[in-house]
Each structure stands twice: as structure tokens, then as C-alpha cells.
Amino acid sequence: MADAAIGTRAVPAEPTAWSRLKTNRHWLGAWFMMPAAAFLILFLAYPLGLGIWLSMTDARIGRDGIFVGLENFIWLADDPIFWLSVFNTLLYTGVASVFKFAIGLYLALLLNHHLPFKAFLRAMVLLPFIVPTVLSAIAFWWMYDPQFSIISWSLKELGWIDTNINFLGDPWNARWSVIFANIWRGVPFVAITLLAGLQTVPPSLYEAATIDGASRWQMFRYITYPMLTPIIAVVMTFSVLFTFTDFQLIWAITRGGPVNATHLMATLSYQRAILGGYLGEGAAISTAMIPFLLAAIMFSWFGLQRRKWQQGEADD
Amino acid sequence: MSIAEKTKAMRSGVAIAGLLVAVSIAGGGVTTAAQAACDLQFKPEEGAELTMLRWKRFIQSEEDAFMKIVENFKNDCGVTINVQNESLDDVQPKASVAANVDQGPDMVWGLYSLPHLFPNKLVDVTDVADLLAEKYGPWVPSAVKYGKKAGTDEWIDIPIAYNGNYINYRKSALEKAGVDKVPATTDEFLEAARKMKEAGMPVGMALGHATGDGNAWVHWALWAHGGSLVDENDQVIINSPETKQAVEYVKELYGYMAPGVAAWNDSNNNKAFMSGEVGMTNNGASIYPAAKKDSPEIAEDMDHAAWPIGPVGKPTEFHIAYPMMIFTYSKYPNAAKGFIEYLFQPEQYDMWLQAAVAYLTPPLEKYESNSVFTDDPKLSVFADAARNTLTAGYEGSVGEKAASALAEFIVLDMFANAATGNMSVDDAIAQAERQAKRVYR
Secondary structure (H helix, E strand, O other): OHHHHHHHOOOOOOOOHHHHHHHOHHHHHHHHHHHHHHHHHHHHHHHHHHHHHHHOEOOEOOEOOOEOOOHHHHHHHOOHHHHHHHHHHHHHHHHHHHHHHHHHHHHHHHHOOOOOOHHHHHHHHOHHHHOOHHHHHHHHHHHOOOOOOHHHHHHHHOOOOOOOOOOOOOHHHHHHHHHHHHHHHHHHHHHHHHHHHHOOOOHHHHHHHHHOOOOHHHHHHHHHHHHHHHHHHHHHHHHHHHHHOOOHHHHHHOOOOOOOOOOOHHHHHHHHHHHOOOHHHHHHHHHHHHHHHHHHHHHHHHHHOOOHHHHOOOOO | OOHHHHHHHHHHHHHHHHHHHHHHHHOHHHHHHHHHHOOOOOOOOOOOEEEEEEEOOOOHHHHHHHHHHHHHHHHHHOOEEEEEEEOHHHHHHHHHHHHHHOOOOOEEEOOOOHHHHOHHHEOOOHHHHHHHHHHHOOEOHHHHHHHEOOOOOOEOOEEEEEEOOEEEEEHHHHHHHOOOOOOOEHHHHHHHHHHHHHOOOOEOOOOOOOOOHHHHHHHHHHHHOOOOOEOOOOOEOOOOHHHHHHHHHHHHHHHHEOOOHHHOOOOHHHHHHHOOOOOEEEEOOOHHHHHHHHOHHHHHHEEEEOOOEOOOOOOOEOOEEEEEEEEOOOOOHHHHHHHHHHHOOHHHHHHHHHHOOOOOEOOEHHHHHOOHHHHOHHHHHHHHHHHHEOOOOOOOOOOHHHHHHHHOOHHHHHHHHHHOOOOOHHHHHHHHHHHHHHHOO
16 A cells, blocks of 8 residues: 555656755765865965965065975075074073963962952953053063163162163073063963963862862862863963964064074064065075974873863763 | 055045046136146156155154155145155065065155165166256266166166265263364274273164164274175175174274163164263264254254274265165056156255255255255265265175165174174174175075
């Protein structure tokens, strides 16, 4: 019976390949991803690819280059100023990130307590982050001025020093000065993000720990820190990336001087490409930053984030 | 150009078109009067409108006069010029980017050999140069060198003015140090610097990446001792005994200078001089008018002097050239050429020179007799800046290589490396040689 009933129905036409594609879940998924993929390709992959391509040409300003292979990189490998800028960048990023993390975490823990004027204090901490970088850089430039530094002036008035501190005229002084400015600027980002992370830690864990007689250090070590690890990974990845690619602060304060002592890879790249006219070589310096950045990302994602519970499994 | 700017440009374009219609409707009288005043060989295109990028003024009255000329040009020839200002150091990157993307200001008023970074992107202005030379010339020698594309007779820019960079000193500082006359030789200069340091009014000259002041004095020091980055065939010859002598001279001089000059940019010396921290520096004629306005006692006490002569026995001065260039992507090249022609008309140019109070020195002979250089004897030294200046690259070509070498601060960093003790004298020279060979390959 049933067979007969089916038999009387008009047999639907064999679906075409196109209509199958239209309704295929996997294909639909691909279609829906197209806009996002197009955005990524247009705004991320294309510029990146272009940069890498430029780094393998001898392009100059206003003139297309021809492919020269790794010539730019070979030249850079033998360029002491380039290596100096790599050293500066690593030092700058390393020292500034460690301090930003330590101070940021400390501030976050502090602000997580019940303090008078809590909201106000939290807003204050964000201040260095809100001020446009160039403005704060100019403020630092004045504070580090060889003749009119307020720091030198104050210390002189106090009778602690006789001559002005040569903040930006001496290579090492200049390095520490710009690193300090970067830390000052970067701490709020770390502090506020970690504070947000701290507030997601369930109080019940602390209560349980208190009942078990855990010390404050133990609570930090076995509750706060593990719970905070994923956000630390994210925040420090960003912090390292921002610091590694910093440009504005250096350019406004020292322009890479004195004698290239504060040139970062980003500033050197700009100087060679835009000021010197060697687009290819400048692009090569930028491209040389990619392995470092990739390493930083890999480290934080695979080193800090491998927690089973993140994949929805129980933590053991 | 951002969308907002585009809209703005379009809107003002529409406004101008409207204005033109209104003018033509109002009758021929207005148009003919305007045409009469607009007596130019280079006739601006119909409905032309220009944008120009210039360096941000150091002397307010100079900018006022320049904007007056822009306004006169608009009234006489009907061409609006939208002038954008950027700090001296930012003109070059902006111009470079414009050249690279074929979009941006029609004209750029830059410095030194900037046009030679992208000679193929610039309008040939040989006709303008010839016309100006015929009317007001001849050009000073360095203007010809800066104007012509390397190895050709084609002018790619018009050096519309120079900025003399000379010694600025406080008379009281010399007196206090027991220096009885302004140093005329490099040896006397060193001796004076030593005494001034002891007297607490040291010399201070920028050794940071200071495009104007820094480059001016280190090139003087190099050339005064017979050193040079390249020879007349663009062969790198920086590694020479003469250079070594120059570097050692600067190293000693640095020891007598105010602390922190290695961090100085173009503005530090002005501030330090005005506040009495240093008794001598090198600068264009911008401290003096500022002092006249704000602290007459400093203006009274200060004076300018030519650069001391070194072992080579002849002046080795390096002043800023200010070339005006027109980009090939401009839709109104004739209007741009017309503006340059207009700028050099006596009623405009003389007025401008006066307003610039010797901050600008003319590149054409006719204007060298402008009274701004004789009215105040303290400014007379600036009259010769354009005529005396050597060019970027010295005996070598003023091409993109010289421009790159200057933009990379090769010479300046060589001196700074050795003077600050960051490198030995030989290492500093070797590094400069290596960089220069890369640029001049």
C-alpha cells in the first residue's frame, strides 16, 4: 500500500549539483565565512604579503623595484646598526614587559581589595593609557631635556646633584629613559585587564582555602595565579607585541638617537624606508620582526595556555 | 586624501566655480582687471586650485608675508592655494609618501636635496628657471646644482630661498671668557670653546638628529678639514686622514660643549641660547628676531658671525636650501609654475624677504641687494648664505644618493659616535664609510 502511494507521487527531479551545493551545510558554512575571509585577506594578508614582497625588491620611493631575492637581508645581516636595533628592541621589550607585568599585577591585586575611593582610584590608574602617546612622549621629552629637565632641576634644588642628568645624550641613559616612559604608559593596560581577570575568580574558592588554613601566599599561588593564567597569556601577548613594535614614543622622544642607541626595528625601518628612500630595505627590517613576533605569540599560547580545563576538561 | 578632505576640496571647488560664474556674469570689467594684475608667462589653468605643503614657519612675520603672497595670487590670478604646514622634519616623509602613491599636495616646499629623492615624480621646471634667471638672475651656483636633476640640464625644482645658518653668540659670554675677538679659524674656535666652558657659558651645537642645525655644523667641520663623503665622481672617500682630523677636532670640541648636545634636535639650541645656558651656537636668523620681541637685552647682547675657516683655507659653509617642487600628478602644473613666477615678482619677493628678517636669503642676484641685509648690521652676514653655501654631497652630485646620505645622517652620526665615545674615531669613520658605500653603490 505504502509502496503504491509513493509510486503515485511524481518523482522529484534529480537535484542539480548547484542546488545541492546551495543546500550543503559545509558549503553554506564556507559561503558564510567568505565576508570574514575577504576582510582578513584584504586588510591583513595582503599588506603583510606586500610587505614581504617589498622586502625582496630594491624598491625606492616613487619607483617600483625589481626582485633581488634575499639581498636586503644579506646586507642587513652584516649591518651593525641593524643588529644594534635588534638588541635595542629585545632589551626594550624584555625589560619593559617584565616591569609592566610585575607592576601591573601588583596594582591589580591592590585595586581588587576594598579601598576607599575604589572607583576613583581605578579610573586614575588608567590615566597614562588614556593620554595620547605623542602627548605623553612630549611630556617625557621635556622631563628628560638636557637643560630644562624638571627632574634635574629638582635634584639640583635639593642639593643632591651638581650638574644636569644627561638623560638622552648618553646611550645607556637614553635607553633606560625610554624604557621607563614605555613602562609608565603600558602599566595601566596590564593592571586593568588583570583586575578584570581577578574579579572573575569565584570568592568561594578563597573561602574554601581559608577554611583549609591556606596562607595568603598559598591562596595567590594555588588559586589566583592558576585562575589568572589565561588572561595573563592574552594580556602579556598583547603587551609584548605592542612594545616590540613601538614607534611613537621613541620617535617623539629621541628619534632613535643618540647615535642610534634607542633605534628600535620599527623606527629604523621608518628611517631607512621613508626618510632614506630605501623602501625595500625598510620593508626587510619590518619583515625581520615577524619571526620575533611569531615566537612571542607561540610562547604565550602554547606555553601559558595549555590548561586542560580550557578545553572543557577537568583540571587535575 | 581622506574622504573629509576630498569632500572639502570638492566643496571649495564648487564654491570657486560658483564664484567664477558670478564674476563672469557681473561683467568683463572684473576679469580684465584681474588678468592685468596676473601678468604671468605661465597662465594658470581654468578653475585651477592648488594645495601646497610647506615647513612650519620659524618666524611669524615670514609666514604672514608668504600667506599675503598666496592671497595676492588668488586676487590677481584667481587661483586658491591651500597651504598646509608641517614641522620641518615631517615635510620629507610626507612628500616621499605623496611621491610614492601619486597623491597629495600639488606643490611641496621642502629642504636640501629632497626633490632628488624622487626626480621622476616631479614636473620639469626648466622653463621657469630660465625665465627667472633671465628676469632676475643669474642663479647662485648652488641653486643651479640643487635645481637640476643629476647629470642633466633639466630643472626638477626651484630653490626659492636659502636659510643661512651661522654662528650666534653672546658678546657678554665672549667677554666673560676673555675671548677678545670672534674666532676666525677652527683653532681659534676650539680655543674660544675651551675658555667659554671654563667661564660657564659654553658653546652648544646640536649633535642629535637635527636636520638643519646638526647637519650644518658637522658638514662645516668635515669640509673645513678637507674631508668629504664623496669625490666629484661620487666615489666614497670618507675614510681619509682629513676626515680623521675633523673627527678628532669635533671630539675635542664636544668636550667643551654644553652637556646633552648629543640629544639636541633643531629646537634645543634656541631654548638653551635664550635662557643663557649656552653663549654660542649655530642657527638661522630666528633666535635674533625672537629675542628682539621677547628679551631685548639678549638681542642687544647677541650677534652673528661667519663660520671659522679651517685648514683648507676657504669658507666651508652648509646652509639649508629650500626647494619648491611640483608633482607630476598635479592637475594644474601651469598654475603651480605661475605661482613660482608670481612669488619672484619684485613686489612680492622683496616684501617677503623684508618680513623674513634675513631668515631667508635669495637665490637670484637681483634680490641680494635687498635692504634687509644692510639695515641691521647684525644681519649682514646672512646676505651671502646662498652664494657661499656648498651643496649636499659637496663636490659629488646632488642626486638621490646625496639626499639619502643626508636623510640617514651618515656624517652626523659619524661625528656623534666618536664624540660621545660610543665608538673609536676609526670605527666611527669605518661605519660611515660602509653606510656611504651602500648609498653610493
